[in-house]
Amino acid sequence: MSSANAEPERLTQLLAAVGSGDQRAFAQLYEACSAHLFGLLLRILQRRDWAEEALQDCFLKIWQKSETYEPARGAPLTWLSSIARYRALDLLRMKRPEVEMPEEGEEPPLALADPGQDPVDGAIEGEGLGRLKDCMRGLQDEQRRSVLLAYYEGYTHQELAQAMDAPLGTVKSWVRRGLSRLRECLEAVGAVPQTE
């Protein structure tokens, strides 16, 4: 893991500096985060040229909108990951017909059965990640697998159905029940937004 995980405070400062037009801070932010975001984008987009395009788009947006960062959206790298994923999903929407499905049996990188082997555990964001992993373990296998495949591969419901060899309706309910249970579990530790 790069140093980006362990330095949310530094990244927050860099984001603030980028918001005021500091180009050197932008270069440092790129240096600290680009490999993480590029790895994420490559996984979803499966093509290096698209991932490069998405990475550029993502940093262009960061350059223009870094002042919209707020801690409620997670630690800086978490927020940047959201921006990158949204951009990737938009690109997929435009380009997906050309994409081939990855080989079957490819597993998401989150080895949930292997607690304690997580290099991020000791980092500042480790507490939140540990909680998320605990809650993930509380899901049924299909629920967890569908949520992780959707997150890491950017799959639609249809693609999930294909990858998991299950009817569309079944897959949709795995995703929804998985997310509901995940939310109940995460709610138990507070910091839940007020709704209505």
Added chain:
Amino acid sequence: MNYQDAKLRRMLAAEYVLGTLRGPARRRFERLVRADAALRAEQHFWEARLGLLALRSPPVTPAPTVWIALQRRIQSGNTVALRKPAAAPPRPVPMRRIWAGMAVAAAVVVAVVVSRQGPAPVNPPPVAQVPAPAAPALVAQLKIPDSTLQWSVRFTPGGEMTVAASGDYPQLGAHSLELWWLSPQGPVPLGLLPVQGEGRMTLPREMAGGEIKLAVSLEPQGGSPTGKPTGPVLTSAAAQAA
């Protein structure tokens, strides 16, 4: 869809962040969330938590051309393409940089001469003589990932270094590629790298002896204004016996 149903709103936000909300429903959510603070809070809840999964994705270093192209887009809105070296040899461009205020190597002059015609006459910089090392000549290969651009670096017994560029090079715009010695005390600037032809640099005296590690960073035109790398490090390598 009924956006007043609290349970449904939660699920839409969750599926938006997860990415399974697609098509017109995704666009609709994006429109609504702008004017709906509670819905936005739901979205942020999931971003802050599901986003943690991103930390588990293995990092992959992007090609340096991505950074260069990004810089150009920011400055001009244009994209950048790789181009071959011009057919006609460019006018030799002498570049000389005097590194003042260097904490590590005081009073060192670095001169880089770029020429298509092989080693060019160099105005001898006033540097102290470095004892010729008895060890065999050292070489290093610096290659920019995902491009053909690379440099062969050769340390000569006289305390000099020749740098030969080969391959296609990206249009650098208002940028330069700078070579650094990664000394135990931190990076020491050696000079700007030619993107074609050959260059020659005089080494800081402190460099004699010990393992020599080099790195290349992308810098504003003319090199780092601070004496330390300010842009991304594109590649690095250690010198080895020829």
